[in-house]
Amino acid sequence: MGFNILITTAPFGNGHKMVATALKNAFINKGYNNVFVVDLFTEAHPTITETIKKAYIKSYDFGEAYSMLYYGSEKLTDKRIIEIYRNFGYKKLRDIAKSFKPDVIINTFPILASLKIKNESGENIPVFNIVTDFYVHKLWLSKEIDKFYIATEELQEELKKLNIPVEKTVVSGIPIREAFEEVESISMLYKKYRFKRNKKIVLINSGAFGVFKNIKKVCIELCKYKSIQVAVVCGNNTLQKSKLESLKLRNLKVFGFIENIDDLYKIACCMITKSGGITLSEALAVQLPLIIIKPVPGQEKENALYFEKKGAAIIANNSYQIINSTIELINSPSILNAMKNNMKKMYNKSSSFKIVEDVVETIEK
Template structure:
């Protein structure tokens, strides 16, 4: 393998997390002097209609389609070795073959569990060092395959789960989940309080309402919190313009207590001046929260990896999970009135953070791949690119 290898990063647009991790690894490659890097959304490129439909169903799973997603997430486990998995093995095979012939990658990094990639090695005999970067604090079996060369995971908890499936411990490295570098940089909090016109002497509740299905009746919830004069609320509406417009009259009436924002590019700034936030338990959001040490209230997790993430964070004392809308107000009031609980949650979530994950992962991948190519040169019998 040459000193400037060709890296192919494969991902999928089911939620923003997988793509975000792919982009973070791409930027890390560039930062490390690796110029030949390609990101491919394999399913969108190979089966655009199928991908569009399933992405739509994924989004709907946060509201009306929870039973569908529960069936997919937990059902795949049950049919893991059955005939229906054959379809999943094959999806994207033709496109993957085309990409490999065109790009001739030295390394493949997966930020989404695509069995077609390790299956490609089994079927063709073509060995390209292949690595899985897991994007949650739980494990689904479809990440695991005998032809994956190494796994990079968030916690020892996930590592143990992979070991139980028969993977050797040396093939699993606990690195944390790659996040955007701004979450690990220092920032002047006083300047941020001024920028967002917030009072540093008051507690701040951040509501990440832009993501699919995080919270309903946001306006009513904000109205109920306004009675607490020592609490200021920031609602990030993201691309949900209608929600921002709905909140605008209330925000204008209570400018010192409520801020309704659209899409926020530097959301890490808000994390730094937040006492606690309500969000959905996506792996990336939780990783970013842990980097800064933001206690989280996780509302009504969707069955699947988000529910598993929520359970893990609640069990480690880093989060409170709320499953009923009518319990949110009381939970928030309880958390904000208990400084000892807030402090404990802050400490516990920050303990889950592992810094410089993308750098650690890439450095290890390059070392592992170089070792594989070195062994290949000695054996000289396997088809490598």
């Protein structure tokens, strides 16, 4: 079918690319094959991006700097510096638009909420934003944007207050991989990963401990409980993986990068993690109660507070609180169930599908 769809993404945080891919797949499933995903930052400024990326990762170590970058940029929204920030990659986008001729541009990262680009007939190409958090940073907002796909009804109310008309917002949820919505046999998954069926699984998303060097302590303490098995996902952090393996704890399983991480989400009884918007959406899809590690000021903090308020997560600020909250949760089936029910209510199913339907309908008008 004949639409050209351009999806922009960014290399900061691992989630944005996943959102872009989930969306691309949903378009292809619907018969729209001309979908182009571009990481504008890396394309436009490979060397600057590397530097920014390093600073971005580093900034997690000193929450203050990140907070300044985040809330600071919030305060600067009306100033000229933000315009420079917004236009980062704009020239590249214009060049791509010239050759690819998109009928629509979909952003999955706020800094790219850029100015209008015209097509060959001199008309503005529609620009849609997918907000990948449970909170809207002002960088997402611009009068130029034709539509916002957002996670919650509360956000719709917030945007109303910020003078974004309701007809420009769609409560779609945040796109995630389809695998999270597929039902699996739990006993098969226990077998596949060699977990004991009579023990509760605590999943630890070790990326969260970038902020937090006490992962070893948490593993040791939790593994003292015979009724618990701990699964830690280290991603590409091979050093951390080998350090944890060398603890030789009987009820600890350490994974590197795992393609089907949704499997572990489905058999865990709770997860210790940080509060990136995409991780939280994945947890909602399988109703996996959360212990959120000390969120850094900025969108992670806003996400965490929202989940806590909704009764879907517990925020823990140090290793002592993480261990205690985890044990308390595991020993309270009624609290775990209440959290699962709250998550069920919060979850927006088939988010990518909703967005694709709406995009197509809007362009066809």
